[in-house]
Amino acid sequence: MVTRADAQAILEQLAGPQAVLRDDQWIAIEALVVHRRRALVVQRTGWGKSAVYFIAAKLLRAAGRGPTVIVSPLLALMRNQVAAAERAGVHAATINSSNVTEWDTVHRRVNAGELDVLLVSPERLNNPDFRDAVLPALAADAGLVVVDEAHCVSDWGHDFRPDYRRIRTLIAELGEGIPVLATTATANDRVVADVAAQLGVGGADDVPGGGADDVPGGGADTLVLRGGLDRESLRLSVVQAGGPAQRAAWLAAHIDSLPGSGIVYTLTVAQANDIAALLREQGHTVAAYTGGTEAAEREQLEEDLIHNRVKALIATSALGMGFDKPDLGFVVHLGAPSSPIAYYQQVGRAGRSTDSAEVILLPGREDAEVWRYFASVAFPSEALVRKVIDALDLDRVQSTAALEPLVDLNRSRLEMVLKVLDVDGAVRRVKGGWIGTGQPWVYDEPRYRRLEEARNREQQAMLDYQSTTECRMSFLRKQLDDPELGPQPCGRCDNCAGPQYRADVDAGEAEATRERLMRPGVEVTARKQWPSGLSKLGIDLSGRINDGPSPGRVIGRLTDLGWGARLRKQLTEPDAEVSEDVVGAAVAVLKAWDWAHRPTAVLALDSVTHPILIGSLAARLAEVGRLDNLGVLHYSPEHRPVAAANSAYRVAALHGAWERPAGMQDATVLLVDDIIDTGWTMTMAARMVRAAGAGDVLPFALAAVS
Structure with a gap:
């Protein structure tokens, strides 16, 4: 019989002899390992979600169960998780776009039963070779299936990733008694309900509650653990420094005084590169980190930040989920993200093991223009989607490149449409490309309209966050429907404790920065x-x-x-x-x-x-x-x-x-x-x-x- 002492011993391997397993963590582990239940864990960054599933994986393996499959969204997250698993004596491997040469070896290790944990990107779940040769055995024999950063399942979540919606197929095909764990730190009621609907983990009735609940109608005896989202180390501030040159000059003047090392987020790749170049010219040790940064360079930059070899990475949202530096001293935003969910997720990187960390938003008037642009390249009209379906053959494989001349969509949007249609059953991905299925398909107009309305509300919420006079942490917690939110303000943010930073910038520095930009x-x-x-x-x-x-x-x-x-x-x-x-x-x-x-x-x-x-x-x-x-x-x-x-x-x-x-x-x-x-x-x-x-x-x- 698995005991709490067994779990505590593995936690000490994972996090050191000083680590103590909390009651809520043990509730989740016991539900998965002893009772083989499904669980939805919505807890703040730093709560210890990865500890729960690594301990559960180790205990299930010791009981003779199969390997744990963790669906993980980002390479940085996978690298950190593999390193953490090895510390706990868990044999782990990943299959992702950066280790193509290792895929065959990993497949063989899975089939030979040599792995305790396999981390896969959601995109791999519908790779034809993996889907047909590896996934059936995993679905039948897995010890545990974990959906990490599960808010990605939701259209209202941090990022719209159609491949995440394929996970419901994996869960539907699981063998008898295989537990499922879905985890996220950034989910309001809407996202929790959507995750529940997509994965069959939790249910719409669970949304308002907190703590640990047994959920009627929420799947096979589902447990929901939903905790408070207060981050006692974070000092939230909004600084209205003015236009782009003033904000860049403000950052240059203050970055050295910020504690430790940290992340400066920008809304676009061009801005990240411009700010990094500007700060380097002024002698600051920084580097740009964007979606265009090569995988090997990304890994090196992450290591540089972890070991304080740089003061900051100037990053887009490409540096987000999965990056783990417990003593990250600050997060600054040059421009506001378009939703409180995205903002909370990014600032949650800071202050995980420190008493205090600075979180500063420097909003700009142009932020809304960037939001509108990204919204404009969302899911296309029904007419364009129908053209994609019509262009597909039922018995001839066509690559994405071959389909592109037949429909007026650029490559990235075409791939998104094909993935959504695949999830919906209208097309099927096979080796070499795509084929039509002939199955009827309905354009979900109400869903996309709700998505647009939700985006608009969340954009307005980010504008309200900038101007609010109430406690900023309470404002964010309210937006995320924190079940433990009470009337007491945080006492740390600029509205509670008074402004920490002046908004004005030296006129000479601002002019010099403007000239550089x-x-x-x-x-x-x-x-x-x-x-x-x-x-x-x-x-x-x-x-x-x-x-x-x-x-x-x-x-x-x-x-x-x-x-x-x-x-x-x-x-x-x-x-x-x-x-x-x-x-x-x-x-x-x-x-x-x-x-x-x-x-x-x-x-x-x-x-x-x-x-x-x-x-x-x-x-x-x-x-x-x-x-x-x-x-x-x-x-x-x-x-x-x-x-x-x-x-x-x-x-x-x-x-x-x-x-x-x-x-x-x-x-x-x-x-x-x-x-x-x-x-x-x-x-x-x-x-x-x-x-x-x-x-x-x-x-x-x-x-x-x-």
Whole structure:
């Protein structure tokens, strides 16, 4: 018979001899190991959820049960969990995108019964080889199934990951008596209810309660453990420091005085890179960490932060769930996340084993624009989804790349749609791609409408958090429906204890920071390869692009902390002559451009939205640079392109779209536009200009989208 003393012994292996198993942790372990129940644990970061499932895994293995399967969302989380498992004498391995060469070995170890714990990403659950060769045996013989960061199951959670919804299939196919544990630290009532519905762990009736409950109708004798979300070490502050330059200057002035080392979150990749570069110029030991950072570099950066070799990582939300540094001294946000759930999850990284940690939000007026952009690339309309279904064959496998030319969706959105359709049974992923199933499918309009409404409410809640005069910790706990929330304020936040930080910034420092951020000039690489499947759209282009433009330049990105706001303003106002400050910035970019051949002429691209802006910019650059002004590259009257989402459709829309220009012979042409997004407009226009006799084409635009 498994006893609490057995669990305590494993905990000491895991966390050291000073660790003491709490009553609520033992309740969960006993439910899983002794009674083989299903459990939903909603507890704050640092409560010890991973200890519960590692101890349970070890005890179940000792009782002769099969390996524990942990579905885990991020590589950082997997690495930390494997290390923790080894400390407790638990044999663990992972299957994820960073260890492809080890997959066959891990599969063999699973089949040979050599592993106590297997950590898999949710995306692996529908990999054809894993799904067909490994998963059936695991589902039949697993000792325990754990769904970590279970709020990812929910559309209202931290991140919409369709693969998480496949877990319900795994749970439905489990053998008799296999316990299931779902864990999360960031879930309000809506998320808890949605997780319960998706996984069959818990039930809608459980949502309001706290503590440990037996849930009628919540699955097979389900236990719900839901605790309080107060974090007594966190000192929450909001500092209204002003615009991007003022906020960056504030951070530069205060970062060294913040305790220990920490994380500075930004809303976009461009902002993370800009702030990291700015702080490094001023002698601060920081590094950027984003979704574009290579896996090996991410691991090294995490180690650097854990061992205090950097003051801070300047990060996007790519550094979030799973990163574990118990003594993280601060979390600063340059820009507010779009929901209290996301904010609480990120600030929860701080102060897990310290008496005090600083949590500071520096909001910006542009935050809502970023929120709107991310919302705009959510699940597409029913018409587009139906086109995806119609493009699929029932008996012929098609890759994502092959499907892309058949539907007007970019690669990432197409993959999301296919995953959702797979979960819903309308398509099936197989080796080499996708096939249709012929099963009827219903577009869940009410669900997506509820999702949009929930997003809007949570965005408003983040705005209210910034302006509230009540206790900030109580505000966040209320948003997360904390069952233990009482009337007593935290006594630590800036509203309870008084402001810890002044918002004002030294005028000289702010101006110097503004000048650094306003340095214009971002290189834009040229397209090198034609998208696949153009032949299906009647376009005879494939392979490498040999007649496109050279690399180009823009003044800045629309998401830049420096030029972003000014460029957005220029591009969203009614069409008008280019402003003098933008001309000055453009001239500065041209002066710093290390081109192989200096331009001899300027040509403006035809525009429906900004003809005056682009034409006047081209004219001014011709005047200042003493270049030939070749006028406008006009669209053919019968062939004006339409908006398109993916690369193949964009190329098809732009193929043959312009009239052949004159005066191009041997010219090096500066080709001017307002925005560079995918780069296909510049690529296709440059081909036309070069075909008319130009020796080289240098793309130039006011802004890049990202």
